[in-house]
Amino acid sequence: MRMVKPVRVLWTLALAAVVLLPMARVAFANVNDVSTERSGSIIVFPKVVWDGTRDTIIQIANTSNNLLHARCFYVNAAPINPLFPPGPTNPAQCNETDFDVWLTRQQPTHWVASEGRSGFVFGSGYGGGDLSGYGGGDLMNENGGFSPGLIPPVTLGFIGELKCVQVDASDAPLRTNALKGEATIRSLSGDVSQYNAVAFQGNPEFGSTSNDLVLDLTGNHTDGEYSACPDTLLFNHFAEGASDMVINQLGDCGGSPCPAPISTELTLVPCSQNLENQVFGKVTVQFLIFNEFEQPFSTSTTVSCFLNLPLNQIGAPGNNSFTYTVLGTLGAYTRINPNPGNGGVIGVAEELRSATSGSPTAAAIFNLHTEGNRFDAASNGKGQLLNCPTPGQAPCATDQIIVPEP
Numbered sequence: 355m356r357m358v359k360p361v362r363v364l365w366t367l368a369l370a371a372v373v374l375l376p377m378a379r380v381a382f383a384n385v386n387d388v389s390t391e392r393s394g395s396i397i398v399f400p401k402v403v404w405d406g407t408r409d410t411i412i413q414i415a416n417t418s419n420n421l422l423h424a425r426c427f428y429v430n431a432a433p434i435n436p437l438f439p440p441g442p443t444n445p446a447q448c449n450e451t452d453f454d455v456w457l458t459r460q461q462p463t464h465w466v467a468s469e470g471r472s473g474f475v476f477g478s479g480y481g482g483g484d485l486s487g488y489g490g491g492d493l494m495n496e497n498g499g500f501s502p503g504l505i506p507p508v509t510l511g512f513i514g515e516l517k518c519v520q521v522d523a524s525d526a527p528l529r530t531n532a533l534k535g536e537a538t539i540r541s542l543s544g545d546v547s548q549y550n551a552v553a554f555q556g557n558p559e560f561g562s563t564s565n566d567l568v569l570d571l572t573g574n575h576t577d578g579e580y581s582a583c584p585d586t587l588l589f590n591h592f593a594e595g596a597s598d599m600v601i602n603q604l605g606d607c608g609g610s611p612c613p614a615p616i617s618t619e620l621t622l623v624p625c626s627q628n629l630e631n632q633v634f635g636k637v638t639v640q641f642l643i644f645n646e647f648e649q650p651f652s653t654s655t656t657v658s659c660f661l662n663l664p665l666n667q668i669g670a671p672g673n674n675s676f677t678y679t680v681l682g683t684l685g686a687y688t689r690i691n692p693n694p695g696n697g698g699v700i701g702v703a704e705e706l707r708s709a710t711s712g713s714p715t716a717a718a719i720f721n722l723h724t725e726g727n728r729f730d731a732a733s734n735g736k737g738q739l740l741n742c743p744t745p746g747q748a749p750c751a752t753d754q755i756i757v758p759e760p
Contacts, residue, residue, distance in 0.1 A: 395556025416457035418532035431660030529556025583625035583698025585726035594666035698728035
């Protein structure tokens, strides 16, 4: 008899859980949302760097059992004059370089941004001269693995983004969601920092072969083409200028320089880009920052082609809402929203720490969380855009990526 009561208790608890479950407010990501975990038909690496001290390793994989062809585009957003910081008088170059990648089924590949890959290498690919393999040409190249094709190196001083679009043999868009990517930024000191590429899901049922890639696929608009851009980006971070409490616990800095304050670098890129005509999006975004007491602070900035700045350089000079002086707490939480009528943005953030003000920096880059989608937020959920004087016209047009014709 003593066995019955525990069983009844467990059954009662299980029944209560079933009853209460519908009342719980649990958020599930829509299968059509952008993702950093699933493969997609467009992948974007928001931050690629080659500045002489840090370089970027790009990894791309074909998750399908079919041959995959992708067109990839580097966007160089380094300032026109590299001797001075970017700004209104020294804007980003924003020029595009494209190349093709071919991957066999389930094949991963990689390259270093500063080196690229030399394509198909005859002989052994490692300095040898054996022409007997693979019909007279070895498909292995000096980077290891089957060659994905010729990949150009980026120029010294490069900072910008990389995006790859899945296409068929004729270069028409193909939406079978087989692209996955990761990027690793490494420094000469040996420090590494890695993030996942942002993947846009393609609608396999969408029949258009146009090179205007419209980002309008959502849970409410299931006949769209590609995942809509996120409506909100959010992330946790330290206040700019906050002291590194971990290192400070090791001593009182007696006789040695104290650790440099923690800094976070934010990278944002517009979702809308016209790569064919070298016209890049311009999005004004609002930041809502909460300190540890949930007190709100705000600021704004405009993302023109590309933004890569420490948080303490975002907003009005002398009144930065991200600083420890303003926030009053070590930690903070930030929400990023584009202005009404603007398109969306995606990005990453990178936390930077140094043991002392003159020591090498350790970095940890991470993906931003997303919430909602820009298409539904700017429309009635049926693709009819709101508050636009002329629907379909800038700045109220749906986000889209226009790639060059083959």
